[in-house]
Amino acid sequence: MAVPQTLGPRVAQHLLNRAGYGPRPGQIAAVLDQGLTEWIEEQLAPGADPELDTRLRGFTTLGYSTSQVLSLYNADNRTIGVILDEFASAKVVRAAHARNQLQEVLVDFWFNHFNVFVQDGFDRYSISSYERDAVRPNVLGRFRDLLGAVTLHPAMLYYLDNYLNTAPRTQGGRAVGGINENHGRELLELHTVGVDAGYTQADVIEASRCLTGHGIDNVGASGNYQYRPGNHDDGSKQVFGLSIGSGGGQGDVQRLLDHLAAHPATALFVSRKLAQRFVSDDPSEAFVTRLADVFLRTAGDLREVTKALFGSAEFWAEAFTSGKPKTGFEYVVSTLRAAGAELSNTRMSRTAISDAGMPLYSCNPPTGYSNRGADWLNPSAQLYRMNFALDLAAGMVAGAQVDIRGLIRNGGGDPDSPSSAAEAINRVVFGRTLSAATLGAAGRVSTSGGPPVSARVAGLLLASPEMQVR
Amino acid sequence: MPFDASRRVFLRGAGLAAVGVGMAPSSLLVRTALAASGGPKVLVKVFLRGGADGLNLCVPYGDSDYYNLRGGIAIPRPGQGGGAINLDGYFGMHPELLPLEPLFRDGRLAFVHAVGNPAVSRSHFDAQDFQESGTPGNKQTPTGWLDRAISEIPGREVTQAVSFSSQLVRSLLGPEPVLVAQSLSSFDLRARNWRAEAETLLTAMYQADPTQVGTNGLETFEAINTLLRAPTPPPANGASYPAGAAGNALRQAAGLVKNGVGTRCVYVNVGGGFDTHSNQLQNNVNDYRPLGQALAAFATDLGGLLDDVVVLVTTEFGRTAAVNGAAGTDHGTGYAMLALGGRVRGGRVLGRWPGLSRSQLFESRDLAATTDFRDVFQEVARAQFGISASLFPGYTPGAGVGVV
DSSP: OOOOSSOOHHHHHHHHHHHSSOOOTTHHHHHHHHOHHHHHHHHHSOOOOHHHHHHHTTOTTTTOOHHHHHHHHHHOTTHHHHHHHHHHHHHHHHHHHOSOHHHHHHHHHHHHHTOOOTTSTTHHHHHHHIIIIIIGGGTTSBHHHHHHHHHTSHHHHHHTTGGGOOOOEEETTEEEOOOOOHHHHHIIIIISSOTTSOOOHHHHHHHHHHHTTEEESOTTTTOOEEEOGGGSOOSOEEETTEEEOTTOTTHHHHHHHHHHHTOHHHHHHHHHHHHHHHTOSSOOHHHHHHHHHHHHHTTSBHHHHHHHHHTSHHHHHGGGSSOOBOOHHHHHHHHHHHTTOEESOOHHHHHHHHHTTOOTTOOOSTTOSOOOGGGGOOHHHHHHHHHHHHHHHTTOSTTEEOOHHHHHHHTTOOTTSHHHHHHHHHHHHHTTOOOHHHHHHHTTOOSSSSSOHHHHHHHHHHTSGGGGBO | OOOOHHHHBOOOOHHHHHHHHHOOHHHHHHHHHHHTTSSOOEEEEEEETTTOOHHHHEEOTTOHHHHHHHGGGOOOOTTSTTOOEESSSSOEEOGGGGGGHHHHHTTOEEEEEEEEOSSOOOOHHHHHHHHHHTOTTOSOOOSOHHHHHHTTSSOOOTTSEEEESSSOOGGGOSSSOOEEESOOTTOSOOOTTTHHHHHHHHHHHHHTOOSHHHHHHHHHHHHHHHHHHSOOOOOOTTOOOOSSHHHHHHHHHHHHHHHTSOOOEEEEEEOSSOSOSSOHHHHHHHHHHHHHHHHHHHHHHHGGGGGGEEEEEEESOOBBSSOOTTSSOOBOSOEEEEEEOTTSOOSSEESOOOOOSTTTSBTTTBOOOOEEHHHHHHHHHHHHHOOOSOSSTTOOOOSOOSOO
């Protein structure tokens, strides 16, 4: 893997910001000691993380199947609140504390690519299984496996109405059921080849026909995937260059997914989106094409595609640009990490994420949240971000314990001296990348009145322009 | 495009025909002149995201094909249980829009039917992009149509354009400053006992950043200070806003109009269940009820100030004319807009009705679009901002449909 030979804190910070949710105090130095290549290799082959397991142990419902969730809910409808609370909390805890940072970023990325919405009826009960069983195991595997798992997961079948997508039939002389295009369209537009691939309305209908009959056994009780042959349109189909003979039954959708997962348009669409997440808002076509070549050469091996990202000159060149604005989630989590916060409760942090415009699992449309950093810059989000930083440094974010004085001392600074405290935080958290203007402003806090100097300096630095980008 | 009344308005009820006849170019000029003596004029764009179904919003109950196509999700005729509210003897509005009936009757509310985008896309994302950039078929347009509109208005205050949304919306994308906010209450730095110092030092940091991050930071402080100087007044005239995105945003929008911080353009983003692929009847009730209540409250709250305001409610596309297999409808083409304002020439359903027979449907499935959305946008921008030059690159808007 080609990694620049001249390594420095800025490059390590860049890597931690892009492949993860930003450095924790001291982590820039630690990764430099370990070696950037070694760190990347480790991230691409996630190992055990017993410390994280311990942190998640209190969330006893994370492993529940959809059937278990539904039976608890049916016995006492208050249980769903606890289950969803644990589910969303675990996302924040993982992002803030996991060793396998890249895995968490990829789970977030691919969940968002195959977005479902927690408030959408049955998805409240199945979203935990969706992320755990369909997305998480496949983010460093084959795209085809990921696509297959999400396409036929009950949460997706519900969200995109495929459980209602059936061959038109007559029952007692009346027409019942019929094609529902929602899933067929988004499978093409959002999940695989992309809206500009050149498919037609006829292709949308033919893709929808392939999907007929794939549904859910009982959305109120068991919530398992079920194929109903009687609901499947078993005629021949022509979808975007693929011919499927009649009588294919349950296999039609597999043929279609094989075709779409291997399609060059999918390689380009997925590569562009990855490049946008990890490299820049507007990645060059040449770069996207190179990634797509890796995708096609490796039959959609996402580990290889992800590895190619970190081996690219384009990725490392970004370390020396003005950076990519963080999303609301990235900002809140990276701020928790930078402050060295220990999370015992995530409620206030999740409120901040919502206020920054990105409530967890609550993106209603199937497009998912934007991967463009510029889309997250606005005065309201900026205000909420600054207030979160000021609150966190002052110890006013409940459930997020910080020791700013200790952090400054570890950096060799004096917590009661503004300029010394600012220099120490710059060293330990920012790899000495802060601008003179930012350091200078933080160094000018007054030493009397208001919260302690250390909290004010840290609050300002966590609210700084440098912290808004990754 | 030549003025053609038959193309611009269709009149079905004899009683309402008089209103339509009264609409003539001369009265348009009079109204425009009168408005010039009022306060600054404001355009509010409400976007129903997800493809709101125009056929159940403004119901063509006089078109028998409607009932054949819609089956179990049709809105019954006026006078029947759960029936549409008669507008003009041919169209009726969704029963949940009942709070808007008085506004329609006194001529401050109009519908425009069968509006659409000539570069038909049934992709939410593309159709939204085409409409908000104002350039159908071109996804590379760097600015939104409202950004181009407000760039024609003097001043660069951050509160000139306010978007109630979680992100900057495509319509306002571009160089003009925009205050994007979900809530304007408590819009201040939280730094007890050192607020002034925190603002000074953070401002110094952001002033030194030449990128969009720096600019955004400075606009944030400008917005904070503007809103601190002119806090949003509470609802007046007994107006009661419903909970939810439309109510919260329109309540704050009314506050901006009343408190005079120079706001000329407001964007209200409304999510919800408009993408009614299934269970459409219930989804429509859930969404249209708070929408109707919010718009009615907005009119009550503003009182006479509504004369300075035009609210334009739109979406990205309509839905299939026929019910699908799941008591819903799929992505379609033509949709309905709604316009509210003291100077809206309301009490009418505008546009040209294309009909719903199979041969009249677009691609045998969708309500065809007979009015280009850009004609309506330009017409409203002309009335509210005095802009006559086209806001739409490569397109010369027609005379419009006579909505203002």
